[in-house]
Amino acid sequence: MKSRLIICHHCSERNCVRRHGKARSGLQRYFCSNCKRTFQINYIYQGHEGKILRQVESMYDEGKTRAEICRNLGVNPVVVDRYLYLISMESDAY
Template sequence: MVLEAVACKHCGQAQQVKRYGTTRAGTQRYRCFDCGRTFVKIYTHKARDPLVKAQITQLGLNGSGVRDTARVLGINRNTVSSHFKKK
């Protein structure tokens, strides 16, 4: 059995990350005890990934429209517009 270090997707810390249950879909959740946030390694929905959320914000700041952003990232346009409303 090989143990691999899992780095936090939010703060990058690898030493304070522990397993923290499972999601409804059955994938393993992790919790970073340094920043206190939970995450999974591979998201089932693409729009839940923090990297995709950062890309939505970046494309919006560069003047891309909602439909264009959704087409480029491969997610629903309603997801993009709700992300903009939250920001």
């Protein structure tokens, strides 16, 4: 039986990741000894997924409202507000 090699979500390192217990939800957690951060492969709540920022950004660029983004992605409005704030800070930096 082959075990799959887990890649860190934060630094993309392969060789420094080890198992790090289970979350309250029962899902496996992992720890990266390179960047000293923990992560999960799967999340129950979509607001913690790494791709959510890009999804919020693309939906916002399409002209969708905050409420529509929340409904489509199944996340809390506070999460959408936080990502919209990060997007605005990114655009102000340029």
